[in-house]
Amino acid sequence: MTDGQEKISRSEHAAARSGVYRLLSALFRSEPAAVLVNQLRQAEFRDALAGAGVILPDDFFTSPGKEYLTELEIEYARLFIGPGRHISPHESVHRQDEESGLYGRATVKVRQFLETAGFTLQPDYNGLPDHISVELELMQVLAGYEAGAWERNETELAMTCLELEKDFLYLHLIRWIPAFCKKIIEEAEHPFYREIAKLMNDFIEMEADTISMSNTGLQWNRSEGESARPRH
Numbered sequence: 498m499t500d501g502q503e504k505i506s507r508s509e510h511a512a513a514r515s516g517v518y519r520l521l522s523a524l525f526r527s528e529p530a531a532v533l534v535n536q537l538r539q540a541e542f543r544d545a546l547a548g549a550g551v552i553l554p555d556d557f558f559t560s561p562g563k564e565y566l567t568e569l570e571i572e573y574a575r576l577f578i579g580p581g582r583h584i585s586p587h588e589s590v591h592r593q594d595e596e597s598g599l600y601g602r603a604t605v606k607v608r609q610f611l612e613t614a615g616f617t618l619q620p621d622y623n624g625l626p627d628h629i630s631v632e633l634e635l636m637q638v639l640a641g642y643e644a645g646a647w648e649r650n651e652t653e654l655a656m657t658c659l660e661l662e663k664d665f666l667y668l669h670l671i672r673w674i675p676a677f678c679k680k681i682i683e684e685a686e687h688p689f690y691r692e693i694a695k696l697m698n699d700f701i702e703m704e705a706d707t708i709s710m711s712n713t714g715l716q717w718n719r720s721e722g723e724s725a726r727p728r729h
Contacts, residue, residue, distance in 0.1 A: 518637035
């Protein structure tokens with residue numbers, strides 16, 4: 498493979514990863530919108546999900562759209578909003594270390610990471626920065642920037658984006674998303690969210706395996722739990 502072909506391959510891989518992060522972020526941001534459900538019902542998405550091991554029930558594709566959407570809205574609210582017992586979609590709730598605790602250190606560190614990387618939350622966003630949709634959207638944007646940089650032959654920018662992705666993955670996503678997904682799988686009454694949780698868990702674990710092999714110059718010591726900060 499030539500250098501040019503390798504960069505095209507890297508661009509396509511980063512773009513594909515960005516697309517998965519975009520889908521997952523949208524699915525956990527709020528109750529699913531009709532347009533998103535309709536997209537997932539299309540043959541190309543159905544085949545892609547099946548290829549990733551996601552087996553959605555037949556009624557997802559055959560039930561009337563409005564009726565099925567109502568079921569998903571109810572299940573989303575029950576799982577992630579409440580009232581009553583629910584699974585908080587925030588990193589700080591699921592951390593099993595000194596960063597745990599809603600509105601705690603994990604929340605602050607995600608905000609600091611966003612700011613250091615040059616991102617700000619939208620003025621009309623009223624949630625916390627460690628909401629799962631925000632964290633997944635950050636990875637979506639970074640992987641998208643990486644894809645564009647490879648395509649433009651901007652190797653240094655591409656590697657910087659990849660370093661940021663790697664850093665955020667190990668400092669944050671891998672520290673809580675597996676536990677979050679496990680709780681969804683155990684408590685979901687609707688198969689849709691159970692399957693999506695399996696997809697996200699497998700994807701994040703795959704990311705942890707593949708991104709650790711990327712030659713970014715970023716060294717990670719899992720035993721100590723510390724990471725060299727990306728070089729800007």
